[in-house]
Each structure stands twice: as structure tokens, then as C-alpha cells.
Amino acid sequence: MASISTVRTYTGPEIDRMLESGDVRGKVSKNDLPTPALIVDLDAFEDNCRKMAGFVRGAGRAFRPHAKTHKCPAIAKYLISQGAVGVCAARLSEAAALAAHGVTGLLVTTAVIGRQKIERAIALGAMRPETIFVVDDAENARRLNEAASAAGLTLHVAIDLFVGNRTGVAPLAPAVAVGEVIDGLSNLRLAGIQAYAGQASHTVGFENRKLVSIEAMTPAVETRRMLERKGIPCPLLSGGSTGTYNIDAAIDGITELQPGSFLFMDLDYSRIGGQSGEIYDDFRNALFVIATVVSRPKADLAVVDAGYKAFSTDRPFPPRWRGGAEYPYGFAGDEHGRIALKDGQSPRTGDRLEFIIPHCDPTVNLYDRIYAVRGEQVEAVWPVAARGCSQ
Amino acid sequence: MASISTVRTYTGPEIDRMLESGDVRGKVSKNDLPTPALIVDLDAFEDNCRKMAGFVRGAGRAFRPHAKTHKCPAIAKYLISQGAVGVCAARLSEAAALAAHGVTGLLVTTAVIGRQKIERAIALGAMRPETIFVVDDAENARRLNEAASAAGLTLHVAIDLFVGNRTGVAPLAPAVAVGEVIDGLSNLRLAGIQAYAGQASHTVGFENRKLVSIEAMTPAVETRRMLERKGIPCPLLSGGSTGTYNIDAAIDGITELQPGSFLFMDLDYSRIGGQSGEIYDDFRNALFVIATVVSRPKADLAVVDAGYKAFSTDRPFPPRWRGGAEYPYGFAGDEHGRIALKDGQSPRTGDRLEFIIPHCDPTVNLYDRIYAVRGEQVEAVWPVAARGCSQ
Structure with a gap:
């Protein structure tokens, strides 16, 4: 294996101190x-960011990539420097941790709920007034409003739509009813709609995926129109994923994309197929585990020294050696x-x-640090x- | 659901500060x-600890439970207060984190390697001179010795035996050869042998499990005898697991048991069968995730708000609602x-x-804190x- 000599040779404990302080360059x-x-391969990672940010900009949509994939303030800020309007966070504590680091x-x-x-949402809203929270239930909207009112704040909220997967209120009339409640509340401001169709993201085959995503997102677009026809402004419709970014960006009425995995890619996304072939290669594998x-x-x-605590195991296939099929990995506890x-x-x-990981989000969630590597050097x-x- | 009123009502941010400081009692x-x-149910947890510690003491063996299950200094120290001679750690960084907290x-x-x-091992050996490291290769033993010699230390080492699973050198002659090398090195002291038979731990059916464990551990016992016949003292033979504790404790020549999961139990261990029936109920489920x-x-x-980031997914069955079969859980991302x-x-x-977890060790590794609960109160x-x- 190629190795590059560092300026001098450090001991294990010295390396640990440099990794702790972040003083690693050179x-x-x-x-x-x-x-x-x-580790993240910076060349591939930066290519992936540029490609997605450029695509979304070219399609005239806003870019709010999902931080649940990386959970890193450094990456969130880099994406914002590349044109993102902000980032999504899966949960309040994730958002608070990012906000505490300036995101x-x-x-x-x-x-x-x-x-x-x-x-806790009120505390975050006081710190970052532009934060958007989601709501799928009128009663929950009223409680948020009471708390916002007591704190003298206005909270931005989006209606979370159930478009076949995960959470939310049913599209069309049920969602419009929630929107009307929000519109009537003193301290909530309707930002728009969130619609995440997880069943579309991982559909294998581009044409199939397109059908599934259009079927899921059409009621979301229609819900937005229904609200606006009632005179309730609904500026935001946030959807999309790494699997559907180039499908959803072509759907009129979707204003914002929130993909996550494109940064790193993984074996799971590789197998879904791309627009021009069986392998989805729009983005490059950028995340690896060294064992x-x-x-x-x-x-x-x-x-090797990497098992269930080093790779997530939620996919039905194991990690793959970066060099090919020569070293087949099997979990051993x-x-x-x-x-x-x-x-x-x-x-x-x-x-x-080095191994390509089966699924990026839950694997990142096992580690306290990502090492950003260019060539042989940790940057x-x-x-x-x-x-x-x-x- | 039952709820107990606290002395007063705290806000979410106040609760967060108390959880951060640990000032929670009452x-x-x-x-x-x-x-x-x-959460850990303290009544069940303490019963499990007392039962295992009492059993091992009664069997005249040493008790060095494996900390890879819990990774908590508080639990390691509690086990030592219950008679454990120390704890095992899967890796150097795990051992260092425990040692830094006084374990x-x-x-x-x-x-x-x-x-x-x-x-890093030398740094740990300097801090905690009683630490035992394992070796399965003569060349690695020589390198450890050189480093120990340069640091003016003596390191305790055990031979890691391959008894059908995981890592180590083959028993009998190959292991004895490694032992002879260690015995001849100036700054290593042979503590004995480690033999972990993972294939035995999870064998379903007590009688089957007994056969598998005896078959695996007999060559380990014989290796220890061979070393001693050569005049090389081999005081330690560390083996056993939650699945085989009452099997291995009856094997003459095994001096120490290193079970881990008995503390918490999980669905995986429940299904292996006990000495007196189809359900392994020697220990009680003590670890739960609240969603x-x-x-x-x-x-x-x-x-519910718990998916791949809240439960490990390495077992082929999902979490189970603590109350029974009424609410069947399925992963949703x-x-x-x-x-x-x-x-x-x-x-x-x-x-x-509340859910019983499929597999305790990798689930604990997802969380920064375990909340110790008695009844409704967090202690x-x-x-x-x-x-x-x-x-």
C-alpha cells in the first residue's frame, strides 16, 4: 500500500492529541x-456537493440538504457556502446541536410532540428565529402557538404531509384543514409544506422511481395549490432525496430539495439505478471505513477490527472492500x-x-469524528x- | 399510563440541564x-448483577465481566463493588476511557496491533500496571516487549486462543509456542490464556450449547496444562459468556468468567433456551428504549420516534413492546x-x-447516556x- 511520509513520526498518544485538537494538516x-x-475522501465529497448544488440552482429550486446524514456543523456550513439556504435536521436535539455551532x-x-x-422548540426558535418546524395535527399547532405566544415569538411552521411513507397528515382536505388552523393562529406563520416520499427514494430503476415519486408528490403540489386558492400563502414545498432530486426538481410546484446521502453515497444508493444505466453513479462514493x-x-x-459497532447493519448486504471483490467482508459480531x-x-x-459502507446515515451515527482526507493526508x-x- | 408527579414541574430546557449534570434524584x-x-430498570439490573456475581463466586471462579456491553464507568465500578476483579474491554480506546474514569x-x-x-498500550500500562493485554502472535509479542522495555515497564499478557470463533492463535502446540516466546521476553509476563467461544454463547438449547462449549473450551484447558507442564506458569484461563456461564464454570481449569449481556439481557439471549426450558430466563430484561x-x-x-439510530439492527427480529404483542414494531428508516x-x-x-431491544451491546453503543430508573423515578x-x- 502506498504511504506518504509525514514531516516526522509521531507516537500513538501524540496522534490522539492532534486528532482531538484538529491540528492535523501536514x-x-x-x-x-x-x-x-x-474517512471522507474530500475530492469525491466536494465533487458531489458541487454537482448537487449546481443542479438544484440550475433547476431554480432552493437547496436545503438534510443534515441527518452527516450531523456535522462543518459540513452544514460548507453546504451553505455552496449555496444551500440552510439544512434540515431530523430532530430538535440535532437542530439544537447544529445551531449551537452556528448553523x-x-x-x-x-x-x-x-x-x-x-x-425546547421555543428555545431554539428564540435563538434562530428563521427555524422552520413541522406540524401534522391541529391540536399540536395550537399548543405550539400557545407556547410561542407566551414567549412572545412567532414560529415558522410547515405542514408535514404523509405521501406514502413516514409521518404526516394526509394530503388535500385534511392537510388544508391543518393549514387553515395554522393560518388562524396568532404566533405561527405558515412556511408551507414538507413532503418526503421515502418509498420513492429507494425504488430501483429510474423510470419506476419517477412514476412512484410523481405519484407521491402530485397530491403535495395540489395541496399547496388548494391552500393558495384559499388565500393562504404557501411559499415552501420541500421534498426530494438523493434518489429523486432530478425527478422532483422537474415537478412544477416543488420549491426546495432536501437530499442528504449524495454527499457520501453508499452501497444502498448505488443499487437503485441511474437515469442512464443500472448503476446509480450520479455521485461518487466518498465515505469509507478503514479497518x-x-x-x-x-x-x-x-x-478485521470493524463489526456491528463500525458499520450499520440495516441493509441486507455487507460492506464492500474499496479495491473490489478480492476481500469479501462478513460480519463477525x-x-x-x-x-x-x-x-x-x-x-x-x-x-x-478500506470499505464502502452499506448505508451512510446510521453508520455516521456510530462515530464521533469524520476524518477529511485528501490523497494520503488528513486535512x-x-x-x-x-x-x-x-x- | 401511570405517572408520578415530580416535586415540581420542570421545562424541557430545565430537564436537559439536570440530565446533563446528573442532578436528577427526586x-x-x-x-x-x-x-x-x-433506560435501565435498576431493580432488574441489580438482581442480574447479584445473581451472576453470586454464581461465579459460588463456583470458585474470578469474575471479570465484559464492559463492551455497557461502556459505562459507573457500571464497571458497581460490578467491582459486587466482587468483580475488574472488567474486560474490547479495545484499547475503550479500556483507556474506562481507566480515565478510575476503573x-x-x-x-x-x-x-x-x-x-x-x-497507546504502553501509556495505559503505565497508568494501570495491572492491565492485561492479549497476544496471538510471536512477532507482536516481541514488539510489545521492545516497547515495554524502552518504557521500563512490565506488561501482563494473555494468549488469545482461537476456539472456533473470532480471533487468536490455534490451541495446543501453536499457542504453546507463543507462550514460550512470551516466557522468554524480559518485559512481558504471561498472565495466562483468553478463550472466547462466541459460537457457543448463542447456540440454541442448553444441552447443545453445553456440547459446543465443552468442545471449544477443552483444548483451551489442555493448552493451559501443556504450558504448566513445561514449567511456564499460566494462572489465568478466562472464558465464558452469558450463554455459557453455568457451563464453563463447571469445566475444571477455567479460572475466570467474562460474561457481559447478563446485565441487561435482550431478545437475542432470551431465545437461546435455559437449563430448564425453552426460554432463557436466568436473567431479567433490564434495558429498554422509550419511544x-x-x-x-x-x-x-x-x-414512533425510534428507528435505526435508536436500536441496533444486527438481529433478524425487531424490538418488542414491553407490554406484549399488542403493538408490533417494524423499522421505518x-x-x-x-x-x-x-x-x-x-x-x-x-x-x-417502551421496547425490549433485540441486541444490547450495539444498541448501547448508539447512546451517550443510560438513564437508571427505579419505578417511575430516574435515580x-x-x-x-x-x-x-x-x-
Whole structure:
């Protein structure tokens, strides 16, 4: 394996201190990272960001990528520097962690349920008044309004629509009824609609996916029109995903896209098929886990130090060695993976192997840091500041 | 649902500050916890600890439970107060995090591979001289010795044996050869042998499991005898698991047990069968995730706020509602779960449901805190200080 010499040789504890402080540039190489390590290939990552941001801009839509994928303030701010209007956050605690690090333009994509969560939403709304919260229920809207009123705030809210998957109120009349309630409340301002069709994002085959997404999003577009026909302004319709960005951007009435996985890509998205072929290659794999061979119990078995705690296991396929099919990975429990070897194959104990991950979001949620790598050098350490913030 | 009134009503942000500081006793109830929340039922947990510690003591073995299950210094210290000689740690970074919080008697159960990891092991050995490291390769033993010698330290090492699963050197002659190398090195002291038979732990049916464990552990016992016949003292033979504790404790020559999951139990262990029946009920389920219903998109669907980021997904069965079969949980992506409802069933938006987890170790690794609950009250907040420490 290629290795680049660093300016000098550091000890393990010295490396740990540099990784902790983030003072790594020109000092720490990829081979210095303690494994399992989550790395992002900066060249691929920047290409992915530029491509998606450029596409969305060209399509005349707003770009509010979903931060549940990366949970990193550094990445959120980079995306905003590339033209994003802000970022989505799956939960209040995720949004609060991003806001605490200076991220703006937040859309919290799950409803805020219960008195104490509403009180936390008020605290976030006071800190970042542009934040948008979602609502799918009139009673919840009234409670948000009471709390906002008591705090002397106006909260921006979007109606969360159930478009076949996940959460929300049914489109058309039921959603319009919620919109009318919001419109009548003193301290809520209707920002518009959120409609996330998860069933579309992962439909295999571009033409199938297009049919599923159009079927899901058409009632969302119609709901927006119904509200506007009633004189209730509905500026926002936020939808889309990495699987449907170039489908939803062509649907008239969708104003904003909130894709997430395009940053990193993963094996799950690779298999859904692209516009021009069986492999979805609109974006490049940019996220990898480096593992080390820690034992060679038998001639045909190498054991690496990455198992269920290093890769999420929610997909029915394992991680794949970055170099190809030569080293097939199999899970071997919480802490280990097995590589079945043919006669005479390396690797040796101490060798490092990089793996493409099955599914990016829940894998990132296992790590406290993403190491940003260019070539062999570690350029930055990005704390996953909202890791574990699912509340 | 039953609810206990706290002394006064706190706001969400006030609750967050109390959970952060740990000042919760008499103030915070289970219903105040932001969800998804990982809780331990203290009554069940303490019963489990007492039962296992008492059993191991009665069997005349040492007790070094595996901390990879909980990653909490508070739990490690509690176990030591119950008679444990220390705790196992899966990795160096996990051991270091525990040691930094005052935990003693560490056995690091994965070999320390590579120059920088060896330097980190030396730092840990200097801080906690009783720490035991494992080795399965003569060359690795020599490198550890060189580093220990340069640092003026003596490191305790155990031979990691491959007994059918995971890592290690083959038993009998190959392991004895490694032992002879260690015995001849100036700055290593042979503590003994570690032999973990993961294939035995989860074998379904007590009699089957007994056969598998005895078959796996017999060569480990014989390896220990071979070393001692050569005049190489081998005081330690550490094995066992929650599945095999009462099997391995009856095998002459095994000196120490390192079970982990007995603390919490999970659906995975429940199904392996006990000595007296189809359900393994030696220990009680003590670990639960509280989720909240955040949306009711349809009459037959409740959506809760706990998905792949709240439960590990490495087992082929989903979480189970603590109350029984009434609310069947299905994963609905990174952040959500679906409860399929029959006509007229509650729950309503805002209701809380507690779930038994499929597999404890990788689920704990998703959370920064375990809330220790007795009845309705939160008695303590246990930081999962070694969360993510898989390096």
C-alpha cells in the first residue's frame, strides 16, 4: 500500500492529541488514524456537493440538504457556502446541536410532540428565529402557538404531509384543514409544506422511481395549490432525496430539495439505478471505513477490527472492500469482521483495508469524528457534533 | 399510563440541564426523559448483577465481566463493588476511557496491533500496571516487549486462543509456542490464556450449547496444562459468556468468567433456551428504549420516534413492546418505527411506549447516556463514556 511520509513520526498518544485538537494538516496521514476510522475522501465529497448544488440552482429550486446524514456543523456550513439556504435536521436535539455551532436556516423534519419538546422548540426558535418546524395535527399547532405566544415569538411552521411513507397528515382536505388552523393562529406563520416520499427514494430503476415519486408528490403540489386558492400563502414545498432530486426538481410546484446521502453515497444508493444505466453513479462514493487486520487465526481467514459497532447493519448486504471483490467482508459480531481468503492471499496482520459502507446515515451515527482526507493526508477532523441526537 | 408527579414541574430546557449534570434524584421522572431514551430498570439490573456475581463466586471462579456491553464507568465500578476483579474491554480506546474514569483490573480482549497502538498500550500500562493485554502472535509479542522495555515497564499478557470463533492463535502446540516466546521476553509476563467461544454463547438449547462449549473450551484447558507442564506458569484461563456461564464454570481449569449481556439481557439471549426450558430466563430484561408516538398518519398506523439510530439492527427480529404483542414494531428508516394498529386501538400522538431491544451491546453503543430508573423515578444518569471507542 502506498504511504506518504509525514514531516516526522509521531507516537500513538501524540496522534490522539492532534486528532482531538484538529491540528492535523501536514502532520497526520491516513495511516496514522486509529482504526476503525470513518474517512471522507474530500475530492469525491466536494465533487458531489458541487454537482448537487449546481443542479438544484440550475433547476431554480432552493437547496436545503438534510443534515441527518452527516450531523456535522462543518459540513452544514460548507453546504451553505455552496449555496444551500440552510439544512434540515431530523430532530430538535440535532437542530439544537447544529445551531449551537452556528448553523442557520434549519428545518426540523419531525413534529415537536409534548410539552417539554415544545419548550425546547421555543428555545431554539428564540435563538434562530428563521427555524422552520413541522406540524401534522391541529391540536399540536395550537399548543405550539400557545407556547410561542407566551414567549412572545412567532414560529415558522410547515405542514408535514404523509405521501406514502413516514409521518404526516394526509394530503388535500385534511392537510388544508391543518393549514387553515395554522393560518388562524396568532404566533405561527405558515412556511408551507414538507413532503418526503421515502418509498420513492429507494425504488430501483429510474423510470419506476419517477412514476412512484410523481405519484407521491402530485397530491403535495395540489395541496399547496388548494391552500393558495384559499388565500393562504404557501411559499415552501420541500421534498426530494438523493434518489429523486432530478425527478422532483422537474415537478412544477416543488420549491426546495432536501437530499442528504449524495454527499457520501453508499452501497444502498448505488443499487437503485441511474437515469442512464443500472448503476446509480450520479455521485461518487466518498465515505469509507478503514479497518485493520488484527488476527489471522487460519490460512483462509483474516479478522478485521470493524463489526456491528463500525458499520450499520440495516441493509441486507455487507460492506464492500474499496479495491473490489478480492476481500469479501462478513460480519463477525460487535467488534469484528471476517475476510475469507483464498490460498496464498495476503493481507497480513497490521494491514489496513478500506470499505464502502452499506448505508451512510446510521453508520455516521456510530462515530464521533469524520476524518477529511485528501490523497494520503488528513486535512481536517470534523466532529459529528449531533451524533446520537435523535431526540 | 401511570405517572408520578415530580416535586415540581420542570421545562424541557430545565430537564436537559439536570440530565446533563446528573442532578436528577427526586426531580426527574421517566416521563420527563426526551425520547428515544435508553433506560435501565435498576431493580432488574441489580438482581442480574447479584445473581451472576453470586454464581461465579459460588463456583470458585474470578469474575471479570465484559464492559463492551455497557461502556459505562459507573457500571464497571458497581460490578467491582459486587466482587468483580475488574472488567474486560474490547479495545484499547475503550479500556483507556474506562481507566480515565478510575476503573481498574482491565483485560483488553483484542490484540494490540501496530506501532502506534502499542504506544497507546504502553501509556495505559503505565497508568494501570495491572492491565492485561492479549497476544496471538510471536512477532507482536516481541514488539510489545521492545516497547515495554524502552518504557521500563512490565506488561501482563494473555494468549488469545482461537476456539472456533473470532480471533487468536490455534490451541495446543501453536499457542504453546507463543507462550514460550512470551516466557522468554524480559518485559512481558504471561498472565495466562483468553478463550472466547462466541459460537457457543448463542447456540440454541442448553444441552447443545453445553456440547459446543465443552468442545471449544477443552483444548483451551489442555493448552493451559501443556504450558504448566513445561514449567511456564499460566494462572489465568478466562472464558465464558452469558450463554455459557453455568457451563464453563463447571469445566475444571477455567479460572475466570467474562460474561457481559447478563446485565441487561435482550431478545437475542432470551431465545437461546435455559437449563430448564425453552426460554432463557436466568436473567431479567433490564434495558429498554422509550419511544414516543410522533404521528398517526392513518387509523391503522402509529409512527414512533425510534428507528435505526435508536436500536441496533444486527438481529433478524425487531424490538418488542414491553407490554406484549399488542403493538408490533417494524423499522421505518433511520429515525422512525411503525406500529401497525387494529381498529380502534390507541396509542395517541404523544403516548410513550417502551421496547425490549433485540441486541444490547450495539444498541448501547448508539447512546451517550443510560438513564437508571427505579419505578417511575430516574435515580441516576450514567454516561456511556466509552461509546464509540472501538479503536
